[in-house]
Amino acid sequence: MKDKPRAKRPRVPSLVVLLLPWAVVYGAFFVFPFVFSFVLAFLHYNPLSVHATSWAGLENFTRLFGDERFLRALRNTLLFVVGTVPVTTAAALGLALLLRGRVPAKGAFKAGFFLPSVMSAVVISLLFKLFYAPNGGLNHALSLAGITGHGWLTDPRTALAGIMVMDVWAAVGYYAIIFDAAFAGIPKEFYEAASLEGAGFRDTLRYVTLPALGPVIVFVLVINTIRSFQIFIEVFVMTQGGPLGATDTLVLYVYEAAFRNLDYGYASALAYAVFVLSGVFSIVAMKRFRPRLSLGGGG
Amino acid sequence: MARRLLKFAGLLAVFAVMAYPLAWMLSISLRTGEGIGLRYFKEVWRAGPFDRYFLNSTIVVVLVLAGNIVFCAMAGYAFARHRIPGGRVLFFLVISMIMLPKQVILVPLYILMQKLHLLDTYAALTLPFAVDPFNIFLIRQFLVTIPRDCEEAARLEGAGELTILFRVVMPMLKPALAVVAIHTTLINWNSFLFPFILTNTASMRTLPVGLALLSQGAHSIDWGHLMAGAVIASLPVIIAFVIFQRQIISGLTSGMTK
Amino acid sequence: MRPILRKLVLPVALAALAGCGGGEADDKPLRFWQFWDSAVMEPMIREFEIRNPGIKVEVEQLTWKSGLEKIQAAVASGTQPDLCELGSTWVPRFSYEGVLEDLTPVYTEIADSFIMWESAAWKDRMYGLPWVQGSRALFYNTDLFTRAGLDPDRPPQTWDELLDAARRIDGLPGEVSGFGLNLGERYVLFKKFMAFAWGNGGSVFAADGSVVFDSIENLEALEFYRELAKYSLKEKQEVLDHFFKSGQLGMQISGAWNLKNYAIEAPGLKYRIALVPKPAGDRGEHASFAGAEMLVVFKSSARKADAIKLARFLQDYPQAKKLCLDVQSVFPASKIVFKDEAFVGDDKTRVFIDQSLTSQTAPPHPGWIEMEEVIDRSVEEVMYGRAEPREALKKAADEIRRIAGRFQ
Numbered sequence: 018m019k020d021k022p023r024a025k026r027p028r029v030p031s032l033v034v035l036l037l038p039w040a041v042v043y044g045a046f047f048v049f050p051f052v053f054s055f056v057l058a059f060l061h062y063n064p065l066s067v068h069a070t071s072w073a074g075l076e077n078f079t080r081l082f083g084d085e086r087f088l089r090a091l092r093n094t095l096l097f098v099v100g101t102v103p104v105t106t107a108a109a110l111g112l113a114l115l116l117r118g119r120v121p122a123k124g125a126f127k128a129g130f131f132l133p134s135v136m137s138a139v140v141i142s143l144l145f146k147l148f149y150a151p152n153g154g155l156n157h158a159l160s161l162a163g164i165t166g167h168g169w170l171t172d173p174r175t176a177l178a179g180i181m182v183m184d185v186w187a188a189v190g191y192y193a194i195i196f197d198a199a200f201a202g203i204p205k206e207f208y209e210a211a212s213l214e215g216a217g218f219r220d221t222l223r224y225v226t227l228p229a230l231g232p233v234i235v236f237v238l239v240i241n242t243i244r245s246f247q248i249f250i251e252v253f254v255m256t257q258g259g260p261l262g263a264t265d266t267l268v269l270y271v272y273e274a275a276f277r278n279l280d281y282g283y284a285s286a287l288a289y290a291v292f293v294l295s296g297v298f299s300i301v302a303m304k305r306f307r308p309r310l311s312l313g314g315g316g
Numbered sequence: 317m318a319r320r321l322l323k324f325a326g327l328l329a330v331f332a333v334m335a336y337p338l339a340w341m342l343s344i345s346l347r348t349g350e351g352i353g354l355r356y357f358k359e360v361w362r363a364g365p366f367d368r369y370f371l372n373s374t375i376v377v378v379l380v381l382a383g384n385i386v387f388c389a390m391a392g393y394a395f396a397r398h399r400i401p402g403g404r405v406l407f408f409l410v411i412s413m414i415m416l417p418k419q420v421i422l423v424p425l426y427i428l429m430q431k432l433h434l435l436d437t438y439a440a441l442t443l444p445f446a447v448d449p450f451n452i453f454l455i456r457q458f459l460v461t462i463p464r465d466c467e468e469a470a471r472l473e474g475a476g477e478l479t480i481l482f483r484v485v486m487p488m489l490k491p492a493l494a495v496v497a498i499h500t501t502l503i504n505w506n507s508f509l510f511p512f513i514l515t516n517t518a519s520m521r522t523l524p525v526g527l528a529l530l531s532q533g534a535h536s537i538d539w540g541h542l543m544a545g546a547v548i549a550s551l552p553v554i555i556a557f558v559i560f561q562r563q564i565i566s567g568l569t570s571g572m573t574k
Numbered sequence: 575m576r577p578i579l580r581k582l583v584l585p586v587a588l589a590a591l592a593g594c595g596g597g598e599a600d601d602k603p604l605r606f607w608q609f610w611d612s613a614v615m616e617p618m619i620r621e622f623e624i625r626n627p628g629i630k631v632e633v634e635q636l637t638w639k640s641g642l643e644k645i646q647a648a649v650a651s652g653t654q655p656d657l658c659e660l661g662s663t664w665v666p667r668f669s670y671e672g673v674l675e676d677l678t679p680v681y682t683e684i685a686d687s688f689i690m691w692e693s694a695a696w697k698d699r700m701y702g703l704p705w706v707q708g709s710r711a712l713f714y715n716t717d718l719f720t721r722a723g724l725d726p727d728r729p730p731q732t733w734d735e736l737l738d739a740a741r742r743i744d745g746l747p748g749e750v751s752g753f754g755l756n757l758g759e760r761y762v763l764f765k766k767f768m769a770f771a772w773g774n775g776g777s778v779f780a781a782d783g784s785v786v787f788d789s790i791e792n793l794e795a796l797e798f799y800r801e802l803a804k805y806s807l808k809e810k811q812e813v814l815d816h817f818f819k820s821g822q823l824g825m826q827i828s829g830a831w832n833l834k835n836y837a838i839e840a841p842g843l844k845y846r847i848a849l850v851p852k853p854a855g856d857r858g859e860h861a862s863f864a865g866a867e868m869l870v871v872f873k874s875s876a877r878k879a880d881a882i883k884l885a886r887f888l889q890d891y892p893q894a895k896k897l898c899l900d901v902q903s904v905f906p907a908s909k910i911v912f913k914d915e916a917f918v919g920d921d922k923t924r925v926f927i928d929q930s931l932t933s934q935t936a937p938p939h940p941g942w943i944e945m946e947e948v949i950d951r952s953v954e955e956v957m958y959g960r961a962e963p964r965e966a967l968k969k970a971a972d973e974i975r976r977i978a979g980r981f982q
Contacts, residue, residue, distance in 0.1 A: 031477035035394040038387035039410070039447045046444040047413060050424035057420065064423060064650035065671035115327050128558055129331040132338050135553045137506040137524060140546045143537065144337050150813045152820075154340065168809050171758030173958065190334060194498065198491040202458075236457045240414075240450070247417050257760040261954055268417045275419060276643050277943050279667070288420040295415040363613070426647040435653075513644050516634050518612065525637075534609070534638045535831050535903065537812075 058285035077286035109192035130190030142254035345543035356544035383446030392455025605655035662693035669696035670940030702868035704907035729848035743824035744805035751807035754814035754826030772861035788971035831903030864933035
């Protein structure tokens, strides 16, 4: 069953075969939950009394706009995303750049950077909870420099920042590895051509490396953004949204609305708000950065 | 020369910052009541069928990894190279799965699994995660940056799509597949919530669930055991990473010239 | 949407989805979900099976953090167990939703043998059986007391004495704090604050069910609490425990699980336990918060009689005692504990036992989980100086009334 030599378009059956496994898994395990959770947003649903489910129409959505807690969580989550995504991405890129070329014990460094990603988020959060305590590692280090610290997570002004720093710490190594792998994909010829032209470090970076990495950078930005919008377990373990709601995030609210207030409909509406936000930000990121970063023929 | 030194110093500093909390974690796990010892490690291993948890986690990760590498490559390739009717919509559906907080999927998925009588089985632990849309997204984005020449050449020689994919494209995908491997392994190895919700018996538990049951009390956390468990849980992934690191590097440097 | 769709099709569809998972046969095992270490529970379960040949029990251990989600998912899909352990703060909601079996007949038989029945009550019926409970009591460091010129044999009995002790210890040189106040975390604040409110005769609800959270008694308690904060370390529980263990915290209100922890992690620490101080020598009570674990039977169970049998077995003193001695953080809800030397013979555990006589669990209201958050928030705002006690209580009381209104 060979294609004719001139055929440019593959036959449809092959396409089907290629997409089949994904489609099956998606169809079997996600269509139903997705549709269910989407419909939930239009219902008043309580898991303990499913038979009493009633239609809510757009109530769950309109309720969002007047909900103080939603607005606060939204603000905190946006702060979190804007504060961590660029920093993590830039730092990861920087780290990957540092790892280029001949570096002694490169493997050991990579393994070291990678270490935080290996641990579960819960363990990291618990560790940092201790770290930020008045008697914890951070204040200990600060005292060596003569600064007396306080409880970083009990102060509404520093709690969110503390979690953001932890998030950057935990994620940088992982994205650095991604960039590192991407670097390996850049053909050597590009660099050879650049050095032949007498390009220095800065120029190589600007005209060769970054454009070649363009799609990967966009990818990392998008993935990181989506993930950051969903920040939950760290907050849940460390501060439960406090103090005074300073670390209250959207998904924490989703969790509480569902599992503590037993209001699955509203939780779904909240979740789809996150969904829309992630989508908007991702599309914006993809549109804004693509032309600037990609090479002429590679995008 | 000075730059080299600066670079190295920078790397060292970052390494120290990364490693410090972990070194501390290790010290907590070793500091038993009576000096330094492996007591916590031993107790963690003996509590519950820990070796079974380990086995379960390994089985799940291997299966999910295999599934992802093969099936996501297939789907990513399809989305990257071919004009699919309704392709945009489909691709959006793929990515949309990543953008929705999974908490709202929890109960619906549980209900579904229960209807399919798949609760408390390896199927529940692996099938929903066997084709992670994140990986499809990754592979597609990666492929888009690679010229199609080799594939076109192969197609002209009459190769079928699957052959092209597995013989021609996969080797070029190595860096992306490396990321897929790392990402998938990490997520599934440390995954707690869904494995906990979807299984009922001890024999089906995975490592994170076993650890949580062991060390998280109602009001207090058993630090020694928790950290010892965390160390035990991270070791395989670190080792795997170190091993695969070498393979990836050798694979990358060899497969680049075409 | 058309009314018929709204009222008929939807619920039916969802119920159909949820409904078909229930079991019928007697040969299926009795399913029991609980939160304690299975290594501790298994032997007890085997014992039960031996004594009741023909009943096979399938036990599942849930995690404290995510166990509730699993129970909810199970109920939503119709696969809930026969017997389940539920925290006292959750039982009212489950009772209200009508998913629990009415256990009033059992209650009438054994009412006088157990404490901690309050949270099992809903509309004059009983829906849970008390299993184990744990009060919070006052921990105090005797070394610090001596150093501050206080008598370690005379722990503070009243609010004034408590304030005085806290002030003195807080004034000691070095990094020492008088009292440990929980702050910076949720789900805990109300437990510590309400102890003082209840001791002063305050409460969330009056006997007729009206919300009296903004009562004068609560106001006095909150103002006292704020006063106490001046000489306190205001931090999360782990930090408070750490400082107490290292001898830098004079007093804190906490639970019996620390007895085990302190023995292991701070063997040299010299401390004692006392009842939570009452407002004054001649009025109020040594009230405190108690958490209770209840055993509930789901209405959907096809094996209610067996489930009740298992519950009674677990509640029975020998089993409850064994569990408590193993986990060392709670005490049996059975009244026999008041006479058992194993518990009342020990200086420290005896205080917890005594304290349980004047302890209260969270008010049995189905909306409690949301109300709890309101209370936590109002206490937090006062502690951070963002609100005055009177306004905070009024605002909270209004919010609680709103929440209560949804559960008529």
